[in-house]
Amino acid sequence: MKLFEYQAKGLFAEAGIAVPAGQVVDNVDAVEAAIGEVGLPCVLKAQVLRGGRGKAGLIQFATSVDAARTKAEQLLASDHNVQKLLVEESLKIEKELYLAITVDPLTGKALVMGASEGGVDIEDLAVNAPEKIVRQLVDIKQGILPFQLRNVMFGLGLKGETFKEGMQLLKALFGLFSRKDAELVEINPLVVTADGQLIAADGKFSIDDSAAFRQKGLARTREQFDSDIEFEAAEAGFPYLQFDGDIGLMCAGAGLTNTVYDLIADYGGTVANYLEFGGPNYRRAVEAMAFTLRSKPKVILVVTFGTIARADVMAEGLAEAIETLKPDVPIVTAIRGTNEEEATEILKGLGLEPLNDTEAAVQKAIALCG
Amino acid sequence: MSVFIDKKTRVLVQGITGGEGRYWTKHMIDLGTQVVAGVTPGKAGQDVEGVTVYNTVQQAVTATQADASVLFVPPRFAHDAVFEALDAGIRKIVVTAEGMPLHEAMEIRSAARLLGATVMGGNTTGVITPGVAMMGFLPYWIDRVYRPGRVGVMTRSGSLTNEATAMMVKAGYGVSSLLGIGGDAIPLTRFAELLPAFEADPETDAVLIIGELGGSMEEEVAEAIEAGLFTKPLVAFIAGRNAPEGKKMGHAGAIVSGGKGSVAGKAKALRAAGALVADRPSEIGALFDQLGLPQ
Known part of the structure; x- marks a missing residue:
């Protein structure tokens, strides 16, 4: 979950990091x-x-x-x-620095990055002058050690009192990263004022969604989302994205849903929404379809290939969803995996023409959009 | 020979008394997997599918010499369960739980590297050598989805893996060993780290990688090929070519930001290294044909 700048700065201030x-x-x-x-x-x-x-x-x-x-x-x-x-x-700016902590999946360590040229697009700097970025890996359990703080501060080119202040600031920032289950904290720019003070002029803060259960102070709010439906889907635990095309997706599994999304684009179709109802949600077809219908699709495309998420259970769920919600758009299905024969029978009983090939299902859905 | 698991592997199931634990223990045994023990704290003395349940991994290992563990525990308990297995000396672990906290995944990845342990997951459907043994939950009994063969598979997805292996079967190919590394943001073992096992496996003629947008694991595979660390033919399919930048597409790891992690970049790196990249799952079989692989 991404926090707004004012929320990030609130956390910085609590941790003793100066903000404007x-x-x-x-x-x-x-x-x-x-x-x-x-x-x-x-x-x-x-x-x-x-x-x-x-x-x-x-x-x-x-x-x-x-x-x-x-x-x-x-x-x-x-x-x-x-x-x-x-x-x-408005700050009296002497210099702008960059400071961030993120996760390095390769080593399983936290990665502190700093640059004495802040305020710019750090990705450009990473490509064009990578030597200007100081990188320090830190063991998340051990916490940040004094030598690691020094490595970063020398890399930022700080001196005297500002150097000491920077050590304290990074130590506080690392503590915050650790305590708040952050996936990213970034200060860009970190301003050095005319009198040598360090002030976080901006703040990016992203908290690991998987740790939300122990970060209860930072609730999800409507303003973090572009639409009501995306907010409500997130609250309900459905991966959901709103688009403005024709085909409403009810798919299972991130990899398969992304593949369906790609195939629709390849064959010239457009997507109304991205919705996954696999994994823990595979018994929630009624809710899933209710979200999908709100994206105003011309056709609903259901593609699954589950193991634990059994095909027969998903087909029964679809039957219940159709009965409850009475969608007035055609439904195309390719529901496969564990107990797929039973699923096929259930779907035929609903008057649908179940397919078992993903590409055939995608092409049929596009054709139905007219 | 097989990769990661064979008939001799002595498998422990952590969380064996839960619904999924019970169900998949039966399927693992039915395939021929040697499931020697289960663990659920407080449930010692029970029996699941003929497998004795212990209170702790230490007790289970002492009694049965289990040397691999598959975890059917919820994500917030996965960290504890992995460290319990590592502490008892187990060095092959499969984590099925989806959505372990990121900082806990970091700790596991870091500790596993120091100990030389291979931890697969989180959010993996597991590992299987069809016809031999399985740790996890792959629907090996559906003939049109899985059959034994000579292609090694590594994957970040669950449902998409079934889609891809079904396409393989349709084209006449089967799986030697399949390793699911999972869809979480920090895979505890990465694609490139598993290439040496497939390189050494005489039953694997080629490898299929089922990748996804986000991260750099597919690029690392390209580097390994270029460095000569993997010399067998490699085919890849990577989902998420059209994903919009900055949107998290389902899996925690599936996001393109700052231009990094795009499918186009991954495909380019793999092709430059000599690998073949399928744009659709239905093209996978044709690429194997092109390589002249024995079916």
């Missing part, structure tokens, strides 16, 4: 009071989860209350689903 003075507002009238706290000039930052906010015009500067109000109004009315703004003090 700031206030979150959700309407134009609250801007003046916020400026009363943070002063002028100020920065207005749209709280959205997409990257590249600067280029998209979602970060604005203002030197007066009136200008700030106008810009806040524009940001809140933009088509980027902006629900909140972070109003912040």
Whole structure:
């Protein structure tokens, strides 16, 4: 789960990492009071989860209350689903650094990355000048050791008091990464101010969904999603993505669902939604179909090839879903795997023409879209 | 000979008294797998399909010399169960649970590397040598999906694996050994690390990799081929060619970000190394034909 900048900065501040003075507002009238706290000039930052906010015009500067109000109004009315703004003090920037902690799947260790050229696209730097990025692997259980902190700080080119401050900051950041089951924490830019202070001017924070059961303080909220349906599907535990094409997917297994998605594109079709009801959800066909129908598909395509997720159970589930929801669009099925003969009989009993070939099912679904 | 598991492997089932544990223990035994013990804390003395249940892995290993373990435990208990098996000296472990916390997976990956253990998963359907033995849950009894043969398979998926092996059977090919490495974000064992076992296996003529968008495991396979570490023919199918950037496509590991982990990049690297890449599962058989593999 990705956190908004203001949530990330809240966690930074709790851990003792300096952040700019700031206030979150959700309407134009609250801007003046916020400026009363943070002063002028100020920065207005749209709280959205997409990257590249600067280029998209979602970060604005203002030197007066009136200008700030106008810009806040524009940001809140933009088509980027902006629900909140972070109003912040404008920093006196001497230098911009990059600092992040992520997971290295190869070694099974945490990977700290730093660069003395922050603020830029770190991926460009990684490609064009990889030697400018300092990398330090850290054992997650052992925690970050002093020499590892020093390696990063020398890599960032820090000196004197700022060096010491940086050691403390990274130690705190690593503690946060560890405690919060993070998959990514990133400060870009990490600002060095004119008086040598280190301030986290931005914050990215992503928490491992698989550890949500022990990170209860950070609940999923509607504003993290682009649509009601994606939020509700996430709450219900269905992998779901909303698209604007014709074919509603009810598939099982990430690999197979991705393959179906590819095949639809290959054969010239379009996808209304991506939905998986395999794994722990294979008995939940009624709920799955209800989500799929909300994506307004012209046809529903059901493709499965399960082992534990038995074909006969999924076919029975589909029968129940059809009876309960009475979908007014055609349904194409390729339900295979454990007990597939029984599944075929159940589907025929529903008046469907069950297929057992994925590509044939995809082609039929596309043909039905007209 | 086979890869990872054979008739002599003495298999322990952790979580044997749960519904899935019981059901799949029966299927593993039916295939010929030597299941020597089960473990569920507090259930010692029970019997599942003729297999004695112990309270701890240590007790099970002492009593039965089990040397491999398959886990049917929920994701939040998987970390504890893996370390219990490692502590008792077991060095081959299959983790079926989907969605183990990332930081716990890191600890396991790190510890397994130090101990020289092979931990498969999480979120794997397991490993099988058709006609010989299985740890996990693959529907080997469906003839049109699995038959013994001479192609080694490595995969990140479950359902898609059935799809791909069914296409193999249709084209006249079968599986020598199949290793599921699972769909979680941190695979505890990676594709390239398993290539030497297939290289050494006289019953494997070629390898099929069923990959997916995200991560760098397919690229590592390409590097291993280029370095001469794997010399048998290799065919790959990689799902998620059209996945939009930045969207998590189901599996925790299936995401393209910052241009990395795209299927196009993976296919390019594999082709440059001399591997064949199928754009669709239905093309897999034709690529084996092209290689002139014996059926």
